[in-house]
Amino acid sequence: MAKKLDKVDVVVVGTGWSGGIVSAELAKAGYKVVGFERGEEKSTQDYIGAKDELRYMSRKHMMQDLNKQETITSRNEIDEKALPVRTQDEMMVGNDLGGSSVHWAGATYRYSPIDFEIRSKITEKYGEKKIPEGMYLQDWGITYDELEKYYDRFEKTAGLSGEEDPLEEGRSSDYPNPPMIETPNLRLFKEAAKNLGYHPFQIPSANLTQKYENPDGQVINQCQYCAFCTHYGCDFGAKADPIVTVIPTAQETGNFELRVNSYVRRVVYDGKKATGVIYIDLKTGQEYEQPADVVVLGGFTFTNTRLLLLSEIGKPYNPETREGVIGRSFHGQFNTMALGARGFFEDKKFNLHMGAGALGATFSDLGGEHIDNTDTDFIHGGGVEIRQYGDGPINNNPVPKGTPLWGEEFKEKSLHYANRSLLVWFTPAIFSWWHNYMDLDPTYKDPFGDPVIRVTHKLTDQDRNLAKFGVEKCKEVMEEMGADIIDVDEVPEEFDHVYQGTHYAGGVIMGEDPETSAVNNYLQMWDAENLFVVGASAFPHFGNRHPTATVGALAYRAAEGVEKYLKEGGMLAEPKNNKMKA
């Protein structure tokens, strides 16, 4: 029996960028906030000396424990039986205080203006016919100009180090810190890109180029390019993450209580409003009810969607009727993400063992407003990137295609090319489709007997065509870079159920129309005015860049919404019926 606790102003589920930002902003505004994290408490202490490739990269030390916590099930077709994603090699979602925002790489782009009004703009430019049947292409209910100040705020919180994209306009201020060092590999990429007529620049980075104090008074250190970055917590507190920024900001107000090892199982809902959450203390097994005036779900895409479905809030999406909104529009950059061309250089050696998660260069010429889709067999486009993560020896053994993957020849060639190979890849925009969605699995359960999320996802011609285009462009760049051998990635025919990275989105998407969206442009639920659902779960589609800046911006927007709601009450945005047909 759940033990009922005293009511607080706000409960926030999750402590990544989404939950962390909302917690910090509301605690600063004087509200009593309780934050829930089902994982462990972590501090920068935990990551000092964390330079162990086997533990962090191979054994996924910072990833969700699929045994103690939960997994998902996965299938391609609606009439298939879904199977659980069983191992951490196939599922790499972050865990513990700060969530995925701690092990992240730190490449932090804004989406383009076209992304927020994608349906209107594509229709305006190419006509309604350009949009394939079954694609859920919709405007976000907010424009870039409206979101700009929140982007700006997030970038200052994180202390981003970058330079302006020569093709993008509309920044109200410069990046807070200068861009990262241009290494010989990046220089080679940029020169090749320029020769081909593109406009390369340094990737905006959350690995900071100088010691920096953010607007909340939190200090982030200078990146040392130590190479243990993506998949690791930072050894030096030099990567912007919630543990060095928004979590201490929230705690220093005295208004924020963090409850770790606390697994939220339900949102309590009276049919109109959320009244609190039910959670279990994983250390004692005791179940509690924590009442609150406002409930914020700031967990991962899967978590946010699952909690709403388990709590029976909002209408679940039904692919047969194409009605309902919870679980609708699942999408993300994973299967056709980061395909490209690998070059092998006989006469060049690169310092690949040095690097940082977001150290890299890129150009935007092939996506958003900058690409003409008139004659392409896809819409939108993608970014082209080179990165210098700092390669560990276990997980980086590229050999030219045709080389055996073990034995004498493998050893010889993998050693030869260990510091002689570069990769250029493509980050595609990804859209939602009527047949890609999430619901509760009828068979597989978490350790408490609750159904896990079931993902139904298949690739479309849009995905494959765009990926092929991207791979081809990467190959052209690699040729210009002068590689002696170039291998291109094959574009998969079908999604293989390996959930790489953390770029999953949708399920509780934002918009103007309650028929096709679950939350408004403050991420306030249409079906429960005191319930805000924050994170990439709100994305109607994936822009052609990495998602974190947009997650951060939307979290600042949502925090403002919660505060507004606590003061004024009611719906913060008027619903519009767009009569959008899929």
Place this chain on the structure above:
Amino acid sequence: MTENNSKQGSDKTKQDQNQSKENTDLGRRNFIKNTGLVAGGVIGGSLFGGLLAGNFKSEPATKQTDIKDDDIKEARIFFSRHEDFNVLKAAVERIYPEDDNGPGAIELGVPHFIDRQLAGEFGMNGKDYMQGPFREVDSDDRYQSRLNRGEIMIEGLRKMNAISKKKFDNNFDQAENEQQIEILQSFENGDVDLRGTSSVLFFNLLRQMTIEGAYCDPVYGGNRDMKGWVMREYPGPRAAYMNEIDSEEFVTHDPISLKDYQP
């Protein structure tokens, strides 16, 4: 590999043979000492006699067991049968062989690395979702076996040995290199049926753990003396590259390990 190279390789093997003989003798003496058995007293006894024979008398003079091996300092905590461990040793050496670049998997400590990994969380799939129902799948990329990694490894190694015995009339570790490679390839290609798992899944696991053992931090028992890192000029965990990351030249450092790095 060129002809010249393989010639050098075989010369080196000869040297190692002598060294290995010494190691084996030492190992035998230690065994007798440690178990408190007097050699003369057990030769006639069936159980211990068989054990001794199995462990020592049939030590083959084939290449893979001649490779310098620190067995003397190690003990097994996962593999209960020496026979399984011998198959493992031979297999990982074929996957990552000794060559002119440097040591192979055995000298790097890979077999003991794998033994320890399988005895722990990874081998027991401690952080994976292992609840049923289990269903068969076509894909070898999806782990849908009800066996954990340790069980898969035993299943696969024993099958490799059984195939070797049947096909080549020899234990896997005593078969010729080419024969071992042939068997490994048949597993890699999915040509072998395993009980409860697929040969591809087993092979991929074996390959993955071999590479891990060659290049992990030495604290895990692999990458002995950081010799795996030396071969690929990898410097190990270091604090900062800020002052050299823009170098046009390739920068080398003598490797250090977590033992030297962690505060």
